[in-house]
Amino acid sequence: MSPAPRLPPAARALRAGDRRVLARLITETENDLPRARAVLRAIYPLTGRARIVGLTGPLGVGKSSLINALLLHLRQRGRRVAVVAVDPSSPFSGGSVLGDRIRFDTASEDPHVYVRSMASRGHTGGLARTTREVVRLLEAAGFDLVLVETVGSGQVDVEVREIATTSVVVLVPHLGDEVQTLKAGLFEIADVFCVNKADLPGADRARRDLSELAALGAPASGWRPPVVATSTSDGTGIPELWEAIEAHERYLDESGRRLAEERRRLTNEVVTLAEERFRTHLARDRSLARRIAPVLARRIDPETAARRWWAEIQRRR
Amino acid sequence: MAPRKKQAPIRVLIAKPGLDGHDRGAKVVARALRDAGMEVIYAGLRQTPEAIVRAAMEEDVDLIGVSILSGAHMALVPRILTLLREERGGRIPVFLGGIIPDEDARRLRKLGVREIFGPGASLEEIVTSARRLAGRAS
Ligand SMILES: Nc1nc2c(ncn2[C@@H]2O[C@H](COP(=O)(O)OP(=O)(O)OP(=O)(O)O)[C@@H](O)[C@H]2O)c(=O)[nH]1
Ligand SMILES: [Mg+2]
Numbered sequence: 001m002s003p004a005p006r007l008p009p010a011a012r013a014l015r016a017g018d019r020r021v022l023a024r025l026i027t028e029t030e031n032d033l034p035r036a037r038a039v040l041r042a043i044y045p046l047t048g049r050a051r052i053v054g055l056t057g058p059l060g061v062g063k064s065s066l067i068n069a070l071l072l073h074l075r076q077r078g079r080r081v082a083v084v085a086v087d088p089s090s091p092f093s094g095g096s097v098l099g100d101r102i103r104f105d106t107a108s109e110d111p112h113v114y115v116r117s118m119a120s121r122g123h124t125g126g127l128a129r130t131t132r133e134v135v136r137l138l139e140a141a142g143f144d145l146v147l148v149e150t151v152g153s154g155q156v157d158v159e160v161r162e163i164a165t166t167s168v169v170v171l172v173p174h175l176g177d178e179v180q181t182l183k184a185g186l187f188e189i190a191d192v193f194c195v196n197k198a199d200l201p202g203a204d205r206a207r208r209d210l211s212e213l214a215a216l217g218a219p220a221s222g223w224r225p226p227v228v229a230t231s232t233s234d235g236t237g238i239p240e241l242w243e244a245i246e247a248h249e250r251y252l253d254e255s256g257r258r259l260a261e262e263r264r265r266l267t268n269e270v271v272t273l274a275e276e277r278f279r280t281h282l283a284r285d286r287s288l289a290r291r292i293a294p295v296l297a298r299r300i301d302p303e304t305a306a307r308r309w310w311a312e313i314q315r316r317r
Numbered sequence: 318m319a320p321r322k323k324q325a326p327i328r329v330l331i332a333k334p335g336l337d338g339h340d341r342g343a344k345v346v347a348r349a350l351r352d353a354g355m356e357v358i359y360a361g362l363r364q365t366p367e368a369i370v371r372a373a374m375e376e377d378v379d380l381i382g383v384s385i386l387s388g389a390h391m392a393l394v395p396r397i398l399t400l401l402r403e404e405r406g407g408r409i410p411v412f413l414g415g416i417i418p419d420e421d422a423r424r425l426r427k428l429g430v431r432e433i434f435g436p437g438a439s440l441e442e443i444v445t446s447a448r449r450l451a452g453r454a455s
Contacts, residue, residue, distance in 0.1 A: 023377035096352035102361035
Protein backbone atom coordinates (compact mmCIF):
# COMPACT_ATOMS: atom_id res chain seq x y z
CA MET A 1 0.00 0.00 0.00
CA SER A 2 2.95 2.32 0.57
CA PRO A 3 4.41 3.76 -2.62
CA ALA A 4 6.69 5.99 -0.54
CA PRO A 5 10.06 4.44 -1.45
CA ARG A 6 9.62 5.28 -5.11
CA LEU A 7 8.75 8.92 -4.50
CA PRO A 8 11.40 11.49 -5.44
CA PRO A 9 12.86 13.33 -2.41
CA ALA A 10 10.84 16.49 -3.01
CA ALA A 11 7.64 14.45 -3.11
CA ARG A 12 8.61 12.75 0.13
CA ALA A 13 9.24 16.11 1.80
CA LEU A 14 5.88 17.27 0.48
CA ARG A 15 4.14 14.23 1.97
CA ALA A 16 5.91 14.84 5.26
CA GLY A 17 4.35 18.29 5.45
CA ASP A 18 7.37 20.46 4.60
CA ARG A 19 5.73 23.78 3.77
CA ARG A 20 8.79 25.33 2.19
CA VAL A 21 8.95 22.47 -0.26
CA LEU A 22 5.20 22.75 -0.88
CA ALA A 23 5.50 26.48 -1.55
CA ARG A 24 8.44 25.98 -3.90
CA LEU A 25 6.80 23.10 -5.76
CA ILE A 26 3.75 25.27 -6.39
CA THR A 27 5.97 27.94 -7.94
CA GLU A 28 7.76 25.34 -10.03
CA THR A 29 4.42 23.94 -11.16
CA GLU A 30 3.27 27.39 -12.23
CA ASN A 31 6.49 27.74 -14.18
CA ASP A 32 6.41 24.24 -15.69
CA LEU A 33 9.76 23.22 -14.26
CA PRO A 34 10.96 19.61 -14.56
CA ARG A 35 11.21 18.81 -10.84
CA ALA A 36 7.56 19.74 -10.28
CA ARG A 37 6.57 17.69 -13.32
CA ALA A 38 8.27 14.63 -11.83
CA VAL A 39 6.68 15.21 -8.43
CA LEU A 40 3.23 15.63 -9.97
CA ARG A 41 3.68 12.36 -11.83
CA ALA A 42 4.78 10.57 -8.67
CA ILE A 43 2.02 11.88 -6.40
CA TYR A 44 -0.85 11.47 -8.85
CA PRO A 45 -1.84 8.02 -7.52
CA LEU A 46 -2.12 9.54 -4.05
CA THR A 47 -4.67 12.14 -5.13
CA GLY A 48 -8.35 12.18 -6.07
CA ARG A 49 -9.95 11.90 -2.66
CA ALA A 50 -9.94 15.54 -1.57
CA ARG A 51 -13.05 17.66 -1.43
CA ILE A 52 -12.48 20.62 -3.71
CA VAL A 53 -14.89 23.47 -3.26
CA GLY A 54 -14.91 26.17 -5.94
CA LEU A 55 -16.30 29.62 -5.24
CA THR A 56 -17.14 31.64 -8.29
CA GLY A 57 -19.18 34.76 -8.98
CA PRO A 58 -18.87 38.32 -10.23
CA LEU A 59 -16.31 40.83 -9.02
CA GLY A 60 -16.65 41.91 -5.42
CA VAL A 61 -19.60 39.74 -4.36
CA GLY A 62 -17.64 38.55 -1.33
CA LYS A 63 -15.94 35.34 -2.44
CA SER A 64 -12.80 35.98 -0.38
CA SER A 65 -14.81 37.15 2.64
CA LEU A 66 -16.85 33.94 2.46
CA ILE A 67 -13.71 31.84 2.31
CA ASN A 68 -12.46 33.67 5.38
CA ALA A 69 -15.72 32.93 7.20
CA LEU A 70 -15.63 29.28 6.09
CA LEU A 71 -12.03 28.98 7.29
CA LEU A 72 -13.08 30.10 10.77
CA HIS A 73 -16.03 27.74 10.74
CA LEU A 74 -13.95 24.79 9.55
CA ARG A 75 -11.05 25.42 11.89
CA GLN A 76 -13.45 25.38 14.84
CA ARG A 77 -14.35 21.91 13.67
CA GLY A 78 -10.74 20.84 13.40
CA ARG A 79 -10.57 20.57 9.61
CA ARG A 80 -7.31 21.21 7.75
CA VAL A 81 -7.98 23.57 4.86
CA ALA A 82 -5.98 24.90 1.94
CA VAL A 83 -7.08 27.88 -0.14
CA VAL A 84 -6.11 28.78 -3.70
CA ALA A 85 -7.22 32.25 -4.81
CA VAL A 86 -6.86 33.19 -8.46
CA ASP A 87 -6.67 36.79 -9.71
CA PRO A 88 -6.24 38.05 -13.27
CA SER A 89 -2.91 38.90 -14.87
CA SER A 90 -2.60 42.15 -16.77
CA PRO A 91 -2.78 41.46 -20.51
CA PHE A 92 -0.32 44.32 -21.02
CA SER A 93 2.50 43.67 -18.59
CA GLY A 94 1.76 40.07 -17.60
CA GLY A 95 2.00 41.26 -14.00
CA SER A 96 -0.72 41.02 -11.41
CA VAL A 97 -1.86 42.36 -8.07
CA LEU A 98 -3.12 39.43 -6.02
CA GLY A 99 -5.39 40.98 -3.42
CA ASP A 100 -7.61 38.20 -2.08
CA ARG A 101 -5.25 37.50 0.78
CA ILE A 102 -6.21 40.80 2.43
CA ARG A 103 -9.53 39.22 3.42
CA PHE A 104 -8.04 36.16 5.06
CA ASP A 105 -7.17 36.69 8.69
CA THR A 106 -5.98 33.18 9.33
CA ALA A 107 -4.13 32.82 12.58
CA SER A 108 -0.54 33.33 11.55
CA GLU A 109 0.67 30.18 13.24
CA ASP A 110 -2.09 27.78 12.36
CA PRO A 111 -0.31 24.89 10.63
CA HIS A 112 -3.62 23.49 9.43
CA VAL A 113 -4.32 26.30 6.99
CA TYR A 114 -2.41 27.12 3.83
CA VAL A 115 -3.26 29.99 1.52
CA ARG A 116 -1.82 30.50 -1.92
CA SER A 117 -2.51 33.26 -4.46
CA MET A 118 -2.21 32.55 -8.17
CA ALA A 119 -2.22 34.83 -11.19
CA SER A 120 -4.25 33.60 -14.16
CA ARG A 121 -1.31 34.26 -16.54
CA GLY A 122 -3.54 34.78 -19.53
CA HIS A 123 -5.58 31.63 -19.04
CA THR A 124 -9.30 32.26 -19.45
CA GLY A 125 -12.16 30.61 -17.63
CA GLY A 126 -11.43 31.93 -14.15
CA LEU A 127 -8.47 29.76 -13.16
CA ALA A 128 -4.80 29.54 -14.02
CA ARG A 129 -3.70 26.77 -16.35
CA THR A 130 -1.94 25.00 -13.48
CA THR A 131 -4.51 25.51 -10.70
CA ARG A 132 -5.61 21.89 -10.91
CA GLU A 133 -2.06 20.66 -10.45
CA VAL A 134 -1.49 23.03 -7.54
CA VAL A 135 -4.57 21.54 -5.90
CA ARG A 136 -3.06 18.07 -6.37
CA LEU A 137 0.13 19.20 -4.63
CA LEU A 138 -1.95 20.51 -1.73
CA GLU A 139 -3.79 17.22 -1.49
CA ALA A 140 -0.54 15.29 -1.51
CA ALA A 141 0.66 17.59 1.29
CA GLY A 142 -2.24 16.38 3.41
CA PHE A 143 -5.00 18.88 2.72
CA ASP A 144 -8.14 16.86 2.11
CA LEU A 145 -10.19 20.02 1.73
CA VAL A 146 -9.25 22.77 -0.73
CA LEU A 147 -11.23 25.95 -1.33
CA VAL A 148 -10.64 27.56 -4.73
CA GLU A 149 -11.62 31.16 -5.50
CA THR A 150 -11.95 31.98 -9.18
CA VAL A 151 -10.97 35.26 -10.83
CA GLY A 152 -14.47 36.72 -10.65
CA SER A 153 -14.69 38.39 -14.00
CA GLY A 154 -17.95 39.80 -15.29
CA GLN A 155 -19.07 36.38 -16.41
CA VAL A 156 -19.41 33.05 -14.78
CA ASP A 157 -16.12 31.25 -14.53
CA VAL A 158 -17.17 27.96 -16.08
CA GLU A 159 -13.84 26.25 -15.69
CA VAL A 160 -14.31 25.82 -11.97
CA ARG A 161 -16.39 22.74 -12.85
CA GLU A 162 -13.24 21.16 -14.21
CA ILE A 163 -11.59 21.05 -10.81
CA ALA A 164 -14.22 21.42 -8.08
CA THR A 165 -16.21 18.57 -6.57
CA THR A 166 -18.69 21.19 -5.37
CA SER A 167 -19.10 24.54 -7.12
CA VAL A 168 -20.64 27.44 -5.23
CA VAL A 169 -21.94 30.34 -7.30
CA VAL A 170 -21.93 33.52 -5.22
CA LEU A 171 -24.32 36.34 -6.04
CA VAL A 172 -25.60 39.41 -4.18
CA PRO A 173 -29.03 41.06 -3.90
CA HIS A 174 -30.01 43.36 -6.74
CA LEU A 175 -28.11 41.39 -9.26
CA GLY A 176 -31.39 40.98 -11.15
CA ASP A 177 -30.24 41.92 -14.62
CA GLU A 178 -26.94 40.26 -14.17
CA VAL A 179 -28.62 37.01 -13.20
CA GLN A 180 -30.55 37.14 -16.45
CA THR A 181 -27.39 37.40 -18.51
CA LEU A 182 -25.53 34.87 -16.41
CA LYS A 183 -28.42 32.48 -16.33
CA ALA A 184 -27.36 30.05 -18.99
CA GLY A 185 -23.99 29.37 -17.40
CA LEU A 186 -25.18 29.66 -13.83
CA PHE A 187 -27.26 26.56 -13.66
CA GLU A 188 -24.73 24.42 -15.42
CA ILE A 189 -22.13 25.31 -12.85
CA ALA A 190 -23.89 25.76 -9.53
CA ASP A 191 -24.15 22.90 -7.08
CA VAL A 192 -24.93 25.50 -4.43
CA PHE A 193 -26.10 29.08 -4.77
CA CYS A 194 -25.02 31.63 -2.20
CA VAL A 195 -26.73 35.01 -1.93
CA ASN A 196 -24.10 36.94 0.02
CA LYS A 197 -24.48 40.40 1.58
CA ALA A 198 -27.83 39.27 2.94
CA ASP A 199 -27.56 42.19 5.34
CA LEU A 200 -28.37 44.45 2.38
CA PRO A 201 -31.98 45.08 1.34
CA GLY A 202 -33.45 42.78 -1.27
CA ALA A 203 -31.80 39.57 -0.08
CA ASP A 204 -35.06 37.69 0.54
CA ARG A 205 -36.33 38.60 -2.85
CA ALA A 206 -33.08 37.52 -4.51
CA ARG A 207 -33.17 34.22 -2.69
CA ARG A 208 -36.76 33.55 -3.73
CA ASP A 209 -36.07 34.46 -7.35
CA LEU A 210 -33.05 32.20 -7.48
CA SER A 211 -34.89 29.32 -5.81
CA GLU A 212 -37.60 29.55 -8.43
CA LEU A 213 -35.07 29.58 -11.23
CA ALA A 214 -33.22 26.69 -9.65
CA ALA A 215 -36.43 24.69 -9.47
CA LEU A 216 -37.14 25.36 -13.13
CA GLY A 217 -33.66 24.47 -14.22
CA ALA A 218 -33.33 21.39 -12.02
CA PRO A 219 -31.54 18.93 -14.24
CA ALA A 220 -32.24 15.22 -14.55
CA SER A 221 -29.31 14.49 -12.25
CA GLY A 222 -31.52 14.55 -9.18
CA TRP A 223 -29.70 17.35 -7.39
CA ARG A 224 -31.45 20.66 -7.02
CA PRO A 225 -28.98 23.39 -6.07
CA PRO A 226 -29.99 24.88 -2.73
CA VAL A 227 -29.93 28.65 -2.25
CA VAL A 228 -28.27 29.88 0.95
CA ALA A 229 -28.31 33.49 2.17
CA THR A 230 -25.15 34.63 3.95
CA SER A 231 -23.61 37.73 5.42
CA THR A 232 -19.94 37.78 6.19
CA SER A 233 -20.48 41.01 8.14
CA ASP A 234 -22.44 39.25 10.89
CA GLY A 235 -21.78 35.57 10.14
CA THR A 236 -25.35 34.78 9.08
CA GLY A 237 -25.72 31.61 7.07
CA ILE A 238 -22.12 30.41 7.20
CA PRO A 239 -22.93 27.09 8.94
CA GLU A 240 -25.83 26.65 6.50
CA LEU A 241 -23.52 27.29 3.54
CA TRP A 242 -21.10 24.66 4.77
CA GLU A 243 -23.95 22.25 5.40
CA ALA A 244 -25.19 22.77 1.81
CA ILE A 245 -21.71 22.01 0.50
CA GLU A 246 -21.50 18.85 2.60
CA ALA A 247 -24.97 17.81 1.50
CA HIS A 248 -23.79 18.00 -2.10
CA GLU A 249 -20.71 15.93 -1.30
CA ARG A 250 -22.95 13.32 0.36
CA TYR A 251 -25.20 13.34 -2.69
CA LEU A 252 -22.16 12.65 -4.91
CA ASP A 253 -21.33 9.56 -2.85
CA GLU A 254 -24.85 8.25 -2.40
CA SER A 255 -25.88 8.70 -6.02
CA GLY A 256 -22.69 7.39 -7.53
CA ARG A 257 -22.18 10.71 -9.33
CA ARG A 258 -18.75 11.25 -7.83
CA LEU A 259 -17.08 8.75 -10.09
CA ALA A 260 -19.01 9.94 -13.15
CA GLU A 261 -17.98 13.53 -12.47
CA GLU A 262 -14.35 12.56 -11.95
CA ARG A 263 -14.42 10.65 -15.23
CA ARG A 264 -15.83 13.70 -17.01
CA ARG A 265 -13.18 16.00 -15.50
CA LEU A 266 -10.26 13.69 -16.24
CA THR A 267 -11.49 13.06 -19.78
CA ASN A 268 -11.56 16.80 -20.40
CA GLU A 269 -8.14 17.20 -18.84
CA VAL A 270 -6.49 14.52 -20.94
CA VAL A 271 -8.17 15.73 -24.14
CA THR A 272 -7.12 19.31 -23.41
CA LEU A 273 -3.51 18.33 -22.72
CA ALA A 274 -3.34 16.16 -25.83
CA GLU A 275 -4.88 19.01 -27.78
CA GLU A 276 -2.18 21.40 -26.55
CA ARG A 277 0.54 19.06 -27.77
CA PHE A 278 -1.22 18.45 -31.03
CA ARG A 279 -1.66 22.14 -31.63
CA THR A 280 2.04 22.81 -31.00
CA HIS A 281 2.93 19.95 -33.30
CA LEU A 282 0.68 21.27 -36.09
CA ALA A 283 1.87 24.83 -35.77
CA ARG A 284 5.46 23.62 -36.23
CA ASP A 285 4.71 21.34 -39.17
CA ARG A 286 6.95 22.15 -42.09
CA SER A 287 4.16 21.55 -44.58
CA LEU A 288 2.23 24.45 -43.10
CA ALA A 289 3.37 27.13 -45.57
CA ARG A 290 2.58 24.85 -48.51
CA ARG A 291 -0.89 24.20 -47.11
CA ILE A 292 -1.69 27.84 -46.48
CA ALA A 293 -0.59 29.11 -49.92
CA PRO A 294 -3.67 27.89 -51.86
CA VAL A 295 -5.92 29.14 -49.06
CA LEU A 296 -4.29 32.55 -49.25
CA ALA A 297 -4.72 32.55 -53.04
CA ARG A 298 -8.41 31.77 -52.48
CA ARG A 299 -8.17 28.52 -54.46
CA ILE A 300 -9.38 26.33 -51.59
CA ASP A 301 -11.19 27.32 -48.44
CA PRO A 302 -9.73 26.85 -44.93
CA GLU A 303 -12.10 24.01 -44.10
CA THR A 304 -11.00 22.01 -47.15
CA ALA A 305 -7.32 22.60 -46.35
CA ALA A 306 -7.84 21.39 -42.79
CA ARG A 307 -9.83 18.35 -43.90
CA ARG A 308 -7.12 17.28 -46.39
CA TRP A 309 -4.42 17.74 -43.80
CA TRP A 310 -6.31 15.62 -41.30
CA ALA A 311 -6.90 12.92 -43.93
CA GLU A 312 -3.14 12.80 -44.67
CA ILE A 313 -2.30 12.51 -40.99
CA GLN A 314 -4.69 9.61 -40.62
CA ARG A 315 -3.30 7.83 -43.66
CA ARG A 316 0.24 8.19 -42.31
CA ARG A 317 -0.59 6.36 -39.07
CA MET B 318 2.94 20.23 -21.54
CA ALA B 319 4.11 23.02 -23.81
CA PRO B 320 7.20 24.53 -22.22
CA ARG B 321 6.95 28.20 -21.36
CA LYS B 322 9.61 30.24 -23.04
CA LYS B 323 9.07 33.34 -20.98
CA GLN B 324 11.01 33.87 -17.79
CA ALA B 325 9.07 33.17 -14.62
CA PRO B 326 7.59 36.34 -13.17
CA ILE B 327 9.07 37.80 -10.00
CA ARG B 328 6.77 37.31 -7.01
CA VAL B 329 6.80 40.05 -4.44
CA LEU B 330 4.89 40.56 -1.20
CA ILE B 331 3.86 44.11 -0.36
CA ALA B 332 2.80 44.65 3.24
CA LYS B 333 1.90 47.57 5.39
CA PRO B 334 2.32 46.63 9.04
CA GLY B 335 1.61 48.97 11.92
CA LEU B 336 -1.41 50.92 12.91
CA ASP B 337 -1.47 53.94 10.63
CA GLY B 338 -4.53 53.89 8.49
CA HIS B 339 -3.80 54.47 4.83
CA ASP B 340 -2.00 52.39 2.26
CA ARG B 341 -2.07 54.64 -0.78
CA GLY B 342 1.70 54.57 -1.13
CA ALA B 343 1.89 50.81 -0.84
CA LYS B 344 -0.83 50.42 -3.46
CA VAL B 345 0.95 52.74 -5.87
CA VAL B 346 4.12 50.70 -5.50
CA ALA B 347 2.15 47.45 -5.93
CA ARG B 348 0.69 48.69 -9.19
CA ALA B 349 4.05 49.91 -10.47
CA LEU B 350 5.56 46.47 -9.81
CA ARG B 351 2.60 44.83 -11.56
CA ASP B 352 3.09 47.11 -14.54
CA ALA B 353 6.70 45.97 -14.60
CA GLY B 354 5.41 42.40 -15.03
CA MET B 355 5.67 41.19 -11.44
CA GLU B 356 3.13 39.19 -9.47
CA VAL B 357 2.42 41.23 -6.38
CA ILE B 358 0.80 39.64 -3.38
CA TYR B 359 -0.87 42.50 -1.64
CA ALA B 360 -1.17 41.67 2.05
CA GLY B 361 -2.91 44.88 3.04
CA LEU B 362 -2.98 46.95 6.20
CA ARG B 363 -2.09 46.24 9.81
CA GLN B 364 -0.34 42.94 9.25
CA THR B 365 1.73 41.60 12.12
CA PRO B 366 5.36 40.60 11.41
CA GLU B 367 4.28 36.97 11.97
CA ALA B 368 1.54 37.22 9.34
CA ILE B 369 3.90 38.91 6.87
CA VAL B 370 6.54 36.22 7.19
CA ARG B 371 3.97 33.48 6.97
CA ALA B 372 2.51 35.00 3.80
CA ALA B 373 5.98 35.33 2.31
CA MET B 374 6.69 31.64 2.93
CA GLU B 375 3.34 30.35 1.70
CA GLU B 376 3.48 32.51 -1.39
CA ASP B 377 7.13 31.64 -2.06
CA VAL B 378 8.00 35.24 -2.88
CA ASP B 379 11.35 36.39 -4.22
CA LEU B 380 11.14 39.65 -2.37
CA ILE B 381 9.29 41.52 0.40
CA GLY B 382 8.44 45.22 0.34
CA VAL B 383 7.38 46.78 3.62
CA SER B 384 5.80 50.21 3.86
CA ILE B 385 5.76 51.96 7.22
CA LEU B 386 4.69 55.52 7.85
CA SER B 387 3.75 55.26 11.49
CA GLY B 388 7.29 55.59 12.83
CA ALA B 389 7.08 52.08 14.23
CA HIS B 390 9.77 50.77 11.88
CA MET B 391 12.27 50.04 14.67
CA ALA B 392 9.68 47.89 16.41
CA LEU B 393 8.42 46.03 13.36
CA VAL B 394 11.21 45.61 10.84
CA PRO B 395 13.82 43.89 13.05
CA ARG B 396 11.12 41.44 14.13
CA ILE B 397 10.32 40.63 10.49
CA LEU B 398 14.01 40.06 9.77
CA THR B 399 14.40 37.80 12.80
CA LEU B 400 11.38 35.72 11.89
CA LEU B 401 12.63 35.40 8.32
CA ARG B 402 15.96 34.14 9.58
CA GLU B 403 14.26 31.64 11.86
CA GLU B 404 12.43 30.14 8.91
CA ARG B 405 14.66 27.46 7.52
CA GLY B 406 16.61 28.85 4.61
CA GLY B 407 14.51 32.00 4.70
CA ARG B 408 16.75 34.41 2.83
CA ILE B 409 14.19 36.60 1.17
CA PRO B 410 15.43 40.16 0.56
CA VAL B 411 13.46 42.93 2.25
CA PHE B 412 13.10 46.51 1.12
CA LEU B 413 11.48 49.29 3.06
CA GLY B 414 9.49 52.39 2.19
CA GLY B 415 8.68 55.21 4.54
CA ILE B 416 10.11 58.18 6.38
CA ILE B 417 13.12 56.69 8.13
CA PRO B 418 15.62 58.91 10.01
CA ASP B 419 19.24 58.39 8.88
CA GLU B 420 20.36 56.82 12.12
CA ASP B 421 17.54 54.25 12.01
CA ALA B 422 18.22 53.59 8.34
CA ARG B 423 21.83 52.75 9.12
CA ARG B 424 20.81 50.33 11.85
CA LEU B 425 18.15 48.69 9.72
CA ARG B 426 20.58 48.17 6.86
CA LYS B 427 22.98 46.59 9.29
CA LEU B 428 20.22 44.24 10.40
CA GLY B 429 19.67 43.20 6.80
CA VAL B 430 17.24 45.59 5.10
CA ARG B 431 18.53 45.71 1.54
CA GLU B 432 17.07 48.98 0.31
CA ILE B 433 15.25 51.93 1.85
CA PHE B 434 13.08 54.33 -0.14
CA GLY B 435 12.05 57.71 1.21
CA PRO B 436 9.01 59.66 0.06
CA GLY B 437 11.06 61.18 -2.77
CA ALA B 438 11.98 57.88 -4.42
CA SER B 439 10.70 57.40 -7.97
CA LEU B 440 8.70 54.34 -8.95
CA GLU B 441 11.29 53.61 -11.60
CA GLU B 442 13.97 53.47 -8.95
CA ILE B 443 11.88 51.07 -6.87
CA VAL B 444 11.15 48.80 -9.84
CA THR B 445 14.81 48.69 -10.84
CA SER B 446 16.03 47.73 -7.41
CA ALA B 447 13.20 45.23 -6.97
CA ARG B 448 14.48 43.46 -10.09
CA ARG B 449 18.03 43.59 -8.84
CA LEU B 450 17.11 42.32 -5.36
CA ALA B 451 15.13 39.45 -6.89
CA GLY B 452 18.25 38.53 -8.83
CA ARG B 453 16.84 39.51 -12.22
CA ALA B 454 18.64 42.70 -13.00
CA SER B 455 18.30 43.75 -16.61
N1 LIG C 1 -22.51 44.44 3.30
C1 LIG C 1 -21.71 43.38 3.10
N2 LIG C 1 -20.54 43.56 2.49
C2 LIG C 1 -19.74 42.48 2.28
C3 LIG C 1 -20.14 41.18 2.68
N3 LIG C 1 -19.17 40.30 2.31
C4 LIG C 1 -18.21 41.03 1.72
N4 LIG C 1 -18.53 42.35 1.71
C5 LIG C 1 -17.74 43.45 1.16
O1 LIG C 1 -17.67 43.33 -0.25
C6 LIG C 1 -16.41 43.78 -0.72
C7 LIG C 1 -15.74 42.72 -1.58
O2 LIG C 1 -15.47 41.59 -0.77
P1 LIG C 1 -14.47 40.44 -1.24
O3 LIG C 1 -14.58 39.34 -0.26
O4 LIG C 1 -13.13 41.01 -1.52
O5 LIG C 1 -15.17 40.02 -2.62
P2 LIG C 1 -14.59 39.08 -3.78
O6 LIG C 1 -15.75 38.48 -4.46
O7 LIG C 1 -13.57 38.16 -3.23
O8 LIG C 1 -13.90 40.15 -4.71
P3 LIG C 1 -12.93 39.87 -5.97
O9 LIG C 1 -11.96 38.77 -5.55
O10 LIG C 1 -12.26 41.18 -6.17
O11 LIG C 1 -13.83 39.47 -7.09
C8 LIG C 1 -15.60 44.16 0.51
O12 LIG C 1 -15.68 45.54 0.69
C9 LIG C 1 -16.30 43.42 1.62
O13 LIG C 1 -16.15 44.06 2.87
C10 LIG C 1 -21.41 41.03 3.33
O14 LIG C 1 -21.85 39.93 3.72
N5 LIG C 1 -22.15 42.16 3.50
MG1 LIG D 1 -11.55 37.91 -3.82
